[in-house]
Amino acid sequence: DVVMTQSPLSLPVTLGQPASISCRSSQSLVYSDGNTYLSWFLQRPGQSPRRLIYKVSDRDSGVPDRFSGSGSGTDFTLKISRVEAEDVGIYYCMQGSYWPPITFGQGTRLEIK
Amino acid sequence: EAPLLESGGGLVQPGGSLTLSCAASRFMFSNYAMTWVRQAPGKGLEWVSTIGDNFIADYADSVKGRFTISRDNSKNTLYLQMNSLRAEDTATYYCATQAGLDFWGQGTLVTVSS
Numbered sequence: 001d002v003v004m005t006q007s008p009l010s011l012p013v014t015l016g017q018p019a020s021i022s023c024r025s026s027q028s029l030v031y032s033d034g035n036t037y038l039s040w041f042l043q044r045p046g047q048s049p050r051r052l053i054y055k056v057s058d059r060d061s062g063v064p065d066r067f068s069g070s071g072s073g074t075d076f077t078l079k080i081s082r083v084e085a086e087d088v089g090i091y092y093c094m095q096g097s098y099w100p101p102i103t104f105g106q107g108t109r110l111e112i113k
Numbered sequence: 114e115a116p117l118l119e120s121g122g123g124l125v126q127p128g129g130s131l132t133l134s135c136a137a138s139r140f141m142f143s144n145y146a147m148t149w150v151r152q153a154p155g156k157g158l159e160w161v162s163t164i165g166d167n168f169i170a171d172y173a174d175s176v177k178g179r180f181t182i183s184r185d186n187s188k189n190t191l192y193l194q195m196n197s198l199r200a201e202d203t204a205t206y207y208c209a210t211q212a213g214l215d216f217w218g219q220g221t222l223v224t225v226s227s
Binding site: 105106 | 148150157158159160163171172173174207212213214215216217218219220
C-alpha cells in the first residue's frame with residue numbers, strides 16, 4: 001500500500017499570512033498514463049470533506065486561486081497564499097494512482113493564531 | 114437538493130448488520146464510479162470501497178468479506194451492506210463520486226456498540 005505522510009500535523013497561521021502543507025508518498029505517484037493522481041481535501045469543522053485540488057495542481061471549480069498545489073514524484077505541497085478565516089479545518093492529501101487501496105495522509109489541522 | 118444524500122446509519126450491536134444508502138441526483142449516476150469513505154470519531158479518512166460503472170468492486174482489507182458495495186442505476190442509488198459489524202467500524206460513512214472523490218455527501222453515522 002502507498003503510505004501518505006503529511007507535515008506538519010498542526011499549523012497555526014496568522015490571518016493574511018501564507019501557509020504550506022507537505023505530503024510525501026512512499027512511492028512515486030506517477031501512473032502509467034503519465035498523470036499523477038494526488039488530490040487535496042479540506043474538511044471544515046462539522047462538514048464533509050471537499051476536494052480542492054486534483055492531479056497535483058488542478059483546482060476544482062469554485063476553489064479560490066489563493067490555493068495552489070505543486071510537486072512531483074513523491075513530494076507534494078499545498079500552499080495558501082493568504083489565509084482567510086474560512087480556511088480553518090483539516091487538510092488531507094490523497095493518492096489515487098495505485099489503488100486499491102486509495103490512501104490518505106493523516107491530516108493537517110490549520111488554525112488561526 | 115444535494116447531489117449525494119446518505120441514509121441508513123444508526124446504532125447496531127456488535128455482530129449485527131446494517132445497510133447504508135446514498136441517493137444521487139443531478140448527474141448521470143450510471144456513468145460514474147462511486148466510493149464509500151469512513152471517518153471514525155476524531156480520526157482521519159479511510160477508504161472503504163469503490164464500485165465502477167462496470168459494477169466491479171474493490172474493498173479495503175479491513176472490510177473485505179464483511180461489507181458489500183452495490184448500486185442500482187435505475188434508482189440512482191449506491192448501497193453498502195455491512196455484516197459482522199465490529200466496534201472499530203463505528204464511523205461516519207460518506208459516499209463520494211468516482212475514485213477521485215470529486216463530490217461528497219453529508220455522511221451518515223454508524224455506531225457499533227452493545
